[in-house]
Amino acid sequence: MTVTVPSPEPVAPGPAHPRVDPERWPDVARLPRASALRTAIARRVVETALARLPLRIQNGTTPTAVPHPAPSGEGPPTLTLHDPAAFHRRIGADGLIGFGESYMAGEWDSDDLVGVLTVLATHVDDLVPAPLRRLRGAWAHRRPDRDRNTLDGARDNIQRHYDLSNDLFALFLDPSLTYSSAVFDTLPATSRAFRAAQHRKIDRLLDLAGAGPGTRLLEIGTGWGELAVRAASRGADVLTVTLSAEQRELALRRIADAGATDRVTVELRDYRQVEGRFDAVLSVEMIEAVGADYWPAYFTALRRLLAPGGRVALQSITMAHERMLDTARTHTWISKYVFPGGLIPSPEAIARESAAAGLTITHDTGFGDHYAETLRLWRERFVAESAAVGALGFDHVFRRMWELYLAYSEAGFRSRYLDVRQLRLVADGREPEEPR
Known part of the structure; x- marks a missing residue:
């Protein structure tokens, strides 16, 4: 059989869809x-x-x-x-x-x-x-080597998503600018309950970590500072680290506006470069950006940074283990366009890697239905603000890409393909060993 290979040709757009910029896309x-x-x-x-x-x-x-x-x-x-x-x-x-x-x-x-x-x-x-x-x-396709989360690679990967524009995220997130699953009082959720639901999520994590007056608290992944502010309001002394320059800039302003500057320090730093011991270590939906090759380093860092008697509180999206293994071997649409270098772990992977680092899981709660509703509210806001997104300089292809990303993620939770979990981990008494 003779197989011909057609040469590339311009895409004919569907009705009402303008042509695609070949330099950008x-x-x-x-x-x-x-x-x-x-x-x-x-x-x-x-x-x-x-x-x-x-x-x-x-x-x-x-x-x-x-x-x-x-x-x-x-x-x-x-x-x-x-x-x-x-x-x-x-x-x-x-x-x-x-x-x-x-x-x-x-x-x-x-x-x-x-x-x-x-x-x-x-x-x-x-x-x-x-x-x-x-x-x-x-x-x-295999995942490209350039997306590996080395110290330089992790910084580039984070900036490709989180440094898009603070104004972009502000258009569809709730007023707390929290970019992770909320925990609603009732479902289906309403936009009026959004901020309170994000605070409920944060408070549950702070409770798991035992955060209170005088707690030395480390947050890995600052976001736009809401968790740090809320921890400081409890009397905790907070170090929060991020690789996103734009997020840090806005987080500093929001922390100052909340009057929490004396209790919160925001550093542009990789989690592997943090020193010290902390009574509480929190990381909210950051492990998904670490990459499987670096999970040993991540959990070893958590154990190394934990003071005697301290607690780790994590929030992580999860998927079934066999699906995770298939995804880890594959360059996906999400890894190409949305989260380069990222991989959602399975519960089994979290348990295995944390145990290897000397950490024991003492609490584990899932609430995937709440993430589906969180994503629905984000998606509806994003679509409603399409003109404003365009005014920020994001073209129609970007807007379709992000609508698909938000809808794709929501569908993952509605179908039970994905879940989201809050976990508490404590040291098992062994001194941590650096990963090989």
């Missing part, structure tokens, strides 16, 4: 190279998989039949393919990276983006036939 603006055979296989696999799911697939204006109507009678979500040929070619070349880039290019849309992604996440193990799953390595 080179892999979105042009279709990837993919053989006719590979594209045909991708199309067959995708069409077969989608036909079994409770989705309505629409090519242009012609909907397909729905094999499993929704029991509510409202009908399943619709996935509309504006350019089926480009959609299948991207998936044939780049798998799920191509799926995301196709959305960024405007080649597909949905009347319920979270609904479509939740269906896909719920049935993720059934989408690709088992024989083809064994060939994952033949089409999945």
Whole structure:
């Protein structure tokens, strides 16, 4: 069989989608190279998989039949393919990276983006036939070495996400500027309860760590300073470290406005470079940015920094262990465009790595439903502020990328593919050893 390799060509955008800037988004603006055979296989696999799911697939204006109507009678979500040929070619070349880039290019849309992604996440193990799953390595891209979280690499990776713009984050986060899951009093959540829910989350972590008057507290991952301010209001003396220059600048202003400057120090520093001993060490959804290669260094640092009788309080997104192992070997759309160098750990990985460092888990609580609602509120705010996001200089491709990122994450929690947990860890009495 002779297989031809088509040359790259400009992407035809879907209705109402302007063309893509090839300098800013080179892999979105042009279709990837993919053989006719590979594209045909991708199309067959995708069409077969989608036909079994409770989705309505629409090519242009012609909907397909729905094999499993929704029991509510409202009908399943619709996935509309504006350019089926480009959609299948991207998936044939780049798998799920191509799926995301196709959305960024405007080649597909949905009347319920979270609904479509939740269906896909719920049935993720059934989408690709088992024989083809064994060939994952033949089409999945390896993570690039430049994304490894060395001291320099970690700084670059953090800045690529968190230094985008403080004004951007302020458009969709709650007034506390807290960029992690809230804990709501009741579900479904309301925007009026958002700030109180973020404070409830922070207070639970401070309680787990035993933070109070005179506590020497270390926070790894400053964010925009809300946890540090709240810890200081309890009388704790706080050192908080970050790799984001923009976050530090705004956190310092917010800490000063709260009158907490005398109790909070903010340093631009990697967690591996922190010295001293602390009664409480807190890290909220920062382990996901560490990378599996550096989890031993991370947990060893936590143990090394913990004073006798001290406590560590962590909040971490988690996923099932086998899925984590597959993700760790793969360059994903999220790692390419949103969180370079990141990897969500499994509960088993956290337990294993923390135990190896001399830490024992004494509390573990999950609340994934609350993260789904947190993400829904962020996504709705982000979409409502689309014009303001554009006014900050972020083009339509960026806005579609971030809408997909927020919807993709929300779907992960709604489908139970992801969870989020709060953990307390204490030293088991052994002196920590530096990882090899």
